[in-house]
Amino acid sequence: MKKALIASTALVLTAGVAAADVTISGYGRTGVIYYENTAAEDAAGVNESQVVGRLRMNIDAATSTDQGVDFGARFRIQWDQNSDDAGQLNAGKLWVTSNGLTVEVGNVDTAFDSAALLYASELGAFDRSFGNSRGAFFAYDADAYDNENYVGIAAKYEIAGVSVMASYVDPDQSGLNETGLGTSEEFGLSASYTWNDALELSAAAVMDGAGIEDNDQYFVGARYAVMPNARVGLNWIDNGEVLGLDLGNTVTLYGDYTLADGMTNIEAYVANNSADFNESDNAFGIGVNYDLGGARLGASIHRDYDELVTADMGVRFDF
Amino acid sequence: MKKALIASTALVLTAGVAAADVTISGYGRTGVIYYENTAAEDAAGVNESQVVGRLRMNIDAATSTDQGVDFGARFRIQWDQNSDDAGQLNAGKLWVTSNGLTVEVGNVDTAFDSAALLYASELGAFDRSFGNSRGAFFAYDADAYDNENYVGIAAKYEIAGVSVMASYVDPDQSGLNETGLGTSEEFGLSASYTWNDALELSAAAVMDGAGIEDNDQYFVGARYAVMPNARVGLNWIDNGEVLGLDLGNTVTLYGDYTLADGMTNIEAYVANNSADFNESDNAFGIGVNYDLGGARLGASIHRDYDELVTADMGVRFDF
């Protein structure tokens, strides 16, 4: 068996022996999140301010064949503060790519979760926003892989600013467990288009999200660079329904502005969600990120749909 | 403490600073396996075709001493589709090697499981064969390490085409758990010889396989290259017995033939097993592998001892 050495792609390429390579990339982030208690949490004595943190490492292996087809695979190790250590090592994902088409099998990224702009209203070092989807759908599983017969297949095609993705998840391919919540097959689709680095368009849909029958969700979003250092975006999401509970539609207006120093980025959003169980239909937040070059300091403050205030401050670095 | 850097062996050696190095190697494979249902499975509604996949990464660390003795260790991360994520990170193996002699301690490869030719009749991208051993014996544990007091020791010696290996496994070295199934100490031995790249001979034995008393198993095999691009082999295996159930003897005739393109390899086997509980004494299979250079496409079709048909198609890549 040919033994793959860990080395940088660059080094391997200059040596002219291409072959296989393995890389580790990821990020770390740490800081403090304050979240105003509900009356019940206050009575129980929950601490409103807690240290939070995440460490993610993706171990990626890839190999090229003589025919120009590339094969690869990923394991992810992820630890979140306030989680136990089960599920830190995630189920594998395998992929093959050729001529712009990539097919993934296993613990795949799904089309809806990967939709461009879906998370574009997130703020601060911890990427939090109440303008995100509230719906339930499958995604790359970065925690304990509870359902051992879960299988996902995804396909992605990119050409000239257009990106199209489809995904299919069978929560139990054994066929033995066909009833109950979350046992349906999920099908998702997303597409995005970028024009001239100025206009971004995105749309996505998912049927039977998270394997829940009739939990269909839809998304359209657009963002436009009104100035070289300022962007404005608008997202519309139908969050679907779970067990008869309608999660409403969400409309999120968001934008960001980079100061003249080129390192400070101010961001904000206002979101409206139509679900009946909200205390308030509106949530909003404002945040700031300061680029350290390789790392960023971030802070944000939000009010959620229960009219509770939450704020965070922290640092994130990528490697 | 000296900090070991991850770098390719080659690069370290050319730098002339030997020292320690860490590498990650392994393989990924994915595809579909069809397996004809038994009547009971049919009634339960089991899906006959399922997506299968495996991702294996071996993390190997090694260091050389001034005396010419090498030390090393391995962790393996392995994920199999349709397994939960417990046991993905396997127990460690440590080894020392000098002058052709290697000694392993911990989660070791065993002599019987490592016998040359034992798995030589396997077909396709998933390396499946009913001509394999049906017996129970210990091997490197790539799944959950259930018995925490399990310890293995193995020794391997190679010289001039001859390879000899012995292994010893104590399923519970604490000494507290000396009764019940699987608590005996297993002892295995194997030897192989290769002549002129044309003739391969192999033999192995294991006593108290898988820690089960009197579960002794034996194997002899030979393979000969009748043409530069065609080989024929014959394996004989006594599969031992478990709890009074005799698993019979297996005789497997197998061969492979590489087409003139040098990339397509046709393989086949016929196996006969004498166990009383078989529906049929014969199983057989035929398969093909197509070499992509760094990856291979494979397919195979088999009939098992219950006269059920199974087929697979998939891709495997090494890194």
Added chain:
Amino acid sequence: MKKALIASTALVLTAGVAAADVTISGYGRTGVIYYENTAAEDAAGVNESQVVGRLRMNIDAATSTDQGVDFGARFRIQWDQNSDDAGQLNAGKLWVTSNGLTVEVGNVDTAFDSAALLYASELGAFDRSFGNSRGAFFAYDADAYDNENYVGIAAKYEIAGVSVMASYVDPDQSGLNETGLGTSEEFGLSASYTWNDALELSAAAVMDGAGIEDNDQYFVGARYAVMPNARVGLNWIDNGEVLGLDLGNTVTLYGDYTLADGMTNIEAYVANNSADFNESDNAFGIGVNYDLGGARLGASIHRDYDELVTADMGVRFDF
């Protein structure tokens, strides 16, 4: 996202592109430990001699910012012979360092456990000593991370031979679990000074060790190089008390001597512990290590406070 390549720091630095790097370092050790049985263990049939081993791999990621601040993080994979495979992948630690000050968050090293000289009386390939602390305190958690709301913060400052460290551990930052054993917040402090490579001084204290109220522990130690190849040290430890059980004070006299070959190191200690439950107040041991260059052979023999004899022999290599 910038993709970090695994490569040696040295190689990256000579390439002059600093950025992020990931390294894997650690050690392996294996051998045999003999431990004389108590009467109860003898009756149960426990084996007195057992194979022991450990494999540790630290996966370290780090990145430098333009401002001269470094960020980094660590996962550790560790396997110990005679442990099951849960908890092999440890909770993450994140750190930031600048101008000699390092702050850690998450699964941190604690000040008391990191005190210089605290473990200086350890012998042989397995680093064992009855002159160590007998107290209970938090440390980097290299096994299952049971308490998911555990959080640690540590700060370390080094300048001109002086090193100062403080650590704080909250076993449950959720605030929901404030009663019972081990739920208090632990605070630790340590300081050390090295003069001319000849004199080492160290002191440390920990309040509410291991989250146990009033379990306060103290340590002072000193070591002096009486000759270039011989050192003598003295440690004093107040081991605190757990649930009203006083663990006594420990005084340990220890030393080591390197033979003229420069590779053989003889070590020994005598320890006195004042706890009431000891069979004998004195424990002692003598050991030897032989440097292979990249690995070491070691052996030691001890008598513990129950007057039982234990001995070990093994090899350890670093990578």
